[in-house]
Amino acid sequence: MIATWPCPASGGGEASEYAFVQDRARRFRVLVVPALFDEANRLRRLTVAAMRLLDRAGLDCFLPDLPGSNESLQVLEAQTLDDWRAAVAAAARHFRASHVLAVRGGVLACAGLGLPVLAYAPVGGASILRQMMRMRVLASREAGQEETTAGLLERGLAEGIELAGYRLSAAMVAGLQAAEPGPATVIAQGDIGGAGLWLRAEPGEDAAQAAALAARITAECGA
Amino acid sequence: MTIDIDQSLRQILADVLGLSAEQVAGFDGETGLFGHLPQLDSMSVAGLLTEMEDRLGFIIDDDEIDGEMLETYGALLAFARAKLG
Numbered sequence: 432m433i434a435t436w437p438c439p440a441s442g443g444g445e446a447s448e449y450a451f452v453q454d455r456a457r458r459f460r461v462l463v464v465p466a467l468f469d470e471a472n473r474l475r476r477l478t479v480a481a482m483r484l485l486d487r488a489g490l491d492c493f494l495p496d497l498p499g500s501n502e503s504l505q506v507l508e509a510q511t512l513d514d515w516r517a518a519v520a521a522a523a524r525h526f527r528a529s530h531v532l533a534v535r536g537g538v539l540a541c542a543g544l545g546l547p548v549l550a551y552a553p554v555g556g557a558s559i560l561r562q563m564m565r566m567r568v569l570a571s572r573e574a575g576q577e578e579t580t581a582g583l584l585e586r587g588l589a590e591g592i593e594l595a596g597y598r599l600s601a602a603m604v605a606g607l608q609a610a611e612p613g614p615a616t617v618i619a620q621g622d623i624g625g626a627g628l629w630l631r632a633e634p635g636e637d638a639a640q641a642a643a644l645a646a647r648i649t650a651e652c653g654a
Numbered sequence: 655m656t657i658d659i660d661q662s663l664r665q666i667l668a669d670v671l672g673l674s675a676e677q678v679a680g681f682d683g684e685t686g687l688f689g690h691l692p693q694l695d696s697m698s699v700a701g702l703l704t705e706m707e708d709r710l711g712f713i714i715d716d717d718e719i720d721g722e723m724l725e726t727y728g729a730l731l732a733f734a735r736a737k738l739g
Contacts, residue, residue, distance in 0.1 A: 558704075566700040568716055573696055579716045595697075626669030630705060632698035635672060 436525040438498055438518045441509045449502045450495040450522065451479065453486040459654045461485060462528035462546075463494040464519055464537035467559060468597050470629040471500065471534075476636040477628050477644070478534055484645035490654050492532075495522040497540065508591065508598040512556070512606030515540040530652050535629055539610040549651050550615035551644060552627055556607030560584070563594035584608070618647050659734055662709055667727075670702045683728025688721065699724065712737040 438448040454460075463482060466474045482492045497515050499507030519540045523531065531548045533541050536559050538550040564580040564587075571578045586592055587604035599607075620627045623643045628635050664678040671693040688694050694702070703714050714737070723733040 562700055562704050565703065565716075566697055569696045569699055569719065572719075581716075630670045630701055631672050632670070632693050632695065632701065633672070 434493075436495060436522055438495075438505075439514075439521055440505065441498065441511070441514045446498065446503075446505050448496050448498065448505075448518070448522075450493050450526070451482070452491075452493045452526070453482060454491045454493070454526070455486075457489060457491045458529070459490040459652050460527055460529045461490055461492040461648065461652065462519070462523050462526060462531045463492055464531060464533040464540055465494060465497065465500070466534040466629060467497075467500075467536035467539070468563065469595050470536065470559075473629050473631055473634045474534055476634060477641055480636060480638065480641035481644045481648070484641060485648060488645065488649045488654065490649065490652060493522065493526040493528065495519070495526075508600055511600060511602040512539060512610055513602075516542045520544060530648075532648055533612075533615065538612040538615055539607070541615070542613055547651075548613070548615040549618055549648060550612055551618045551623075552620050552629070553612040553615065553617060555612065556610035560587075560594070560604065560607050563597070566595050567593075616651055618644065618651075622647060659710065659738060660731060663706070663727075663731055663734055666702065666705050666709055670698060670705055681727040683726060683731070685727040686725065687727060687730060688724035694724070706734060710734055710738065 432452060434450050434452045435447045436450055437445045440446040463478060465471045485492050496503045498505040498518050499510045523544055523546060528546055531541055531544060531546050533548055533550045535552050536554050538553040539556050541548050564583045567583060568578050568580055583592060588601055591599055591601045623640050625637055625640050628637060667673060668675060668678045707713055723729050
């Protein structure tokens with residue numbers, strides 16, 4: 432079902448954000464921090480499929496929208512990585528999470544939560560930016576314009592930039608460029624089997640991967 | 655080691671483009687990639703190149719990316735071999 436939760440707004444105050452939740456007030460409560468930007472779309476079906484299996488295995492789970500992402504009405508361009516960290520911390524408190532599952536770059540929005548973090552295929556912020564800048568360089572070239580990743584990064588750090596359809600603030604670019612995954616129990620793609628669905632050109636799903644991911648999370652939580 | 659680059663590259667193409675093992679095993683030097691495989695558009699080219707960097711262990715500069723290296727499987731393999739040269 433869909434729930435709302437109070438998220439600190441970047442300009443002060445609070446905004447109401449959505450979360451997909453499976454909440455039966457059980458002992459294990461997993462906050463699921465989604466992958467970032469386009470990877471969130473490609474991994475959403477896998478993420479939700481794993482959550483449904485966790486529900487069946489007896490774990491509650493909560494998938495909040497990061498401010499400015501998915502159904503959020505907040506402006507992405509106003510967000511910084513620290514805003515996302517504050518949002519994840521607020522969601523963890525609101526849903527009384529016992530564990531955190533971070534998907535791909537979602538781990539970068541997990542800091543100082545004081546909860547065990549499981550990181551599925553974690554990735555650094557600089558890699559995420561590099562991939563998005565490369566998409567833009569290739570698209571610009573097809574349109575007959577010459578851009579470079581170095582030039583885009585410089586501009587992004589100075590004034591913010593639109594990459595792969597996402598308008599990122601200068602502070603978000605700087606935050607991502609410096610962000611590395613923090614302490615977490617890593618669930619590597621090799622543990623799940625098959626190829627990472629974030630690699631795919633089109634969003635896909637994989638029941639076997641969802642089952643392996645859910646089984647590993649259940650085991651790591653000790654549920 | 656050349657066998658390994660070939661196998662790795664086929665696996666990367668299968669993983670990024672969602673192709674079957676049989677399909678990538680059937681690639682030869684003349685098999686067309688960009689403009690021939692519907693899965694390979696400019697968005698997935700970025701993913702393909704980044705995955706090649708991660709798995710094969712080199713960095714591809716902006717000015718090394720051109721249409722020719724992506725034209726056929728043979729051209730892409732030659733590019734990867736030259737990078738690891």
